[in-house]
Amino acid sequence: MGKTERELIGSIDAGTTSVRFMIFNQFAEVEAWCGKEFTQYFEKPGWQDQDPHEIIDRVNECIEQAVEELEAKGDYKREDIKVIGVTNQRETTVVWDKDTGKALHRAIAWPDARTTPTVNELAKKHPKGLHALKEETGLPLSTYFAAVKLRWLLDNVPEVKKAHDEKQMKFGTIDSWLLYNLTGRAVHITDASNASRTMLMDLRKQAWDPKLCEFFGVDPDILPEIKSSCEIYGTIASGPLKGVEIAGIVGDQMAALIGQKALNPGEAKNTYGTGAFLLYNTGNKIVNSEHGLLSTIAYQPGPGLKPVYALEGSIAVAGSAVKWLRDSLGLIKEAPEIGKEAAKVEDSAGVYFVTAFAGLLSPVWDSNARGTIIGLTGFTTKAHICRATLEAVCYQTEAVLHAMAQESGVKVKELCVDGGMVDSDQCMQIQADILGITVSRPQMRESTALGSALLAGAAKGMFGWKMDDAKTFDRVNAQNKDHFKPKISEEKRMKMIRGWARAVERAKGWVKDDGAI
Template sequence: MANFILAIDQGTTGSTVALMDSSGKLCASVNHEFPQLYPKPGWVEHRPADIWKSVLKGVRGIMRKGVCKPTDIAAIGITNQRETALLWDRHSGEPLNNAVVWQCRRTTDFCEQLKSEGHEKVVRRKTGLVLDPYFSASKYRWLLNNTSGLSRLRRAGRVAAGTVDSYLIWQLTAGETHVTDVSNASRTSLMNLKARRWDRQLLDLFQVPEDILPQISASSAVLGHTRNVPGLPDGIPIAGVAGDQQAALFGQACFSQGEAKCTFGTGSFILMNTGSDLLQSRSGLLSTVAWQLGEKAEPVYALEGGAFVCGAAVQWLRDGLQLIKRAPEIESLAGSVTDHAGVEFVPALTGLGAPHWAPEARGTLTGLTRGTERGHIARATLDAMALQNADILRAMEADLGKRMKPLRVDGGAAANNLLMQIQADVLGRKLIRPQVIETTVAGACYLAGLGIGLWQSPAEVRRIWQAEREYAVQMNSSTRRKRMDSWNCAVQRTLL
């Protein structure tokens, strides 16, 4: 009986392919990296063929593990790096240019021009996003204007555009299906959040023709079937698709309004489920579609905020200041002192993200005395990672008008027990770390399983999800206020 879900987690530096069984157990996973291309300062590209090859290598690798036969795979779930934009030939499937990656800043001048012309308000109102080169729309425009031979192909109706999920579905279905899900479409700056369709005013603003874009579909539904994929039989349904951060929210079983997750990576990514409420943030956050379970279902929305530097601050202590030799040493070094002793580190090493949105801000290290030790700087770094997340989560609470539920955590730095305790204390909320830490993979699997009826409802998925550890709040409210006041003063100095 086919009762395994194959997940494809296509990330910025590599692709992970994994298997989950019907009990929700992750049985195996493999990862393959691919090259990053930096043709000019601030530009980041991928070769689409490298992305596809890494996925095929992952499929071969996971099948070699012998956990199941290819015929045991009931469905495929996809989660992917968001905002990255691609063009390919509808007839041959060949890429027409390199992919422009979400990190790429080549369209900054164009976005600044749109801002100066007064377009940001309408973009924000319709999409929930700020006007920034981070999102896909300006990348599509750049590709359309800078790809040789495109005019001839456009006249012949051969140009297809999409984010990475669309490209993978096209390849998996041998060109039969050109589709994206609502969570990925909501990150393009081209989809109207309320209507969940491509918006004519936005398409005209960014000069992107609608006929090259994919159809927008639900996140959990049969979007297509495999055809001519090496190592896999034809006919496997592709039944779950979501952008990586939305997949992580689903993988954390944050199905109720007010439930939130924080992924501790190079930066930190925080999403809070706002249910059927499409909130326009008053606090500098982004509004996005979290998921849609079925083509006739109503969408679930989310608020999103991110700190540009989270785990990267620890890397800076290791590589820049050389205070530690290995990143995991930060926990013991920070634990060698009782507190930060007045030292504050604001890790604005690449500016400040939500809720401040101050790209010109630079990092500050203040409060140093003759008594300052390496441990105090390490502790101030962990504090900063937690405090900037607390700022974002409190902004989310203000927008939602409700007290948030316990925060679910994942990502590499979530293994740092001291950091997790600090996060619980400065936030004043319990933290929960799951048993399955690969939450993006889990989310893709859950969506695909629901899409084919392997599981009947999110409630059934919630019963599968299990906590590994909880962190109760140990700091009293008076101490928390003093800690936040000290942090806020340091942030204001950074913004001067």
């Protein structure tokens, strides 16, 4: 191998239920990897907590084991890993003591809905209600975003309020928490894509906004420094990769857009993970949505450079519904079984599963909605429930794509997909049928981890990669793709979509403003 061919890039992918460390070569081939799940705490209906210390422990374990696997193969050494990128579950909120580095509370995960009353109270403070801050942030007031979770912590956890008021606290999303710990507490930073999901950053200035901080009652001194998504931030302080630089931070859904190489305006992707997230690249232009979508930063390609923006449709529940069928109901033993069960029937026999476990996100935005299975009859079987579960994320994807077509005036002709659920051929065929367009699935589907690796490599100047030139990535993940084309009639497709809309109406507004049912 030549010198360049020996260079590798690591990527930390800190997702909602698991973390992974993946090691890529210049063609996006995975040379070694390790993944580990971490504990989810559901102590009350609608709540979802995580232990931030467990997350960093699992990350360190993954790095160690992946490096051991790499060296055991004999082709590479740990010294060949030249840089590490980081991508993370967004909006999940961590607060910690600035001196001890100890978390002051469990992390509140992004799907958590305990803040429904908080959202309602905040909306009352402004004549525009839920859209009070949309002009500055591109986001509606929702349980989804980090500032609302932080406000709940300040209102309900005395230890957090005391640390905040005494300027003893640091706040961050998971990227900030990882960087803080990996660098030996040397840096407290975030990138523009993650900052854009807090509701505390001005979308146009890429800076914390004093007025937004005042609206939420947050001291700006606790916030991390905002950096671009493509620069060097620091070095790993300990472990098998001690001294390796960290470069390239981006929220996981933005990372998947980059990993799919959708770097040009008008290109889109959907990632089917714990939730599902459809991003549409709008270039250097902010598109203000009137149809329930989010305006967000996809990535900032370097210090001082103009950010690339996106329209986003966020679906709270995708793979987590499959996990619920497995772990809570016991309908399946392993996640891949759901596709096999769904394939046993031609359709869901009129069953719809609105998976609003913690409200509905794009384009409905109803924090008071809750999960609903409707259309059950004596004919309904496990197979119909499994199929309805897969259809749920597919219907929500259709609603988001429809809204994007209304915003842009252009209908997406082909949808690029990635994430765990796309391994199911049955799910992807259902998606093509409900959308009425082709669904395109790459062979190498780790688009999220790959996105942060591309940013890290570009920041380090590796392989000639440049974030402002998509052609420099032509040799990356260039293998053949699978294509799923619609197989049902337009009449049947529209009938199914109308049925879904009726089911959604029945799920909306189930929880009262005080959180009671």
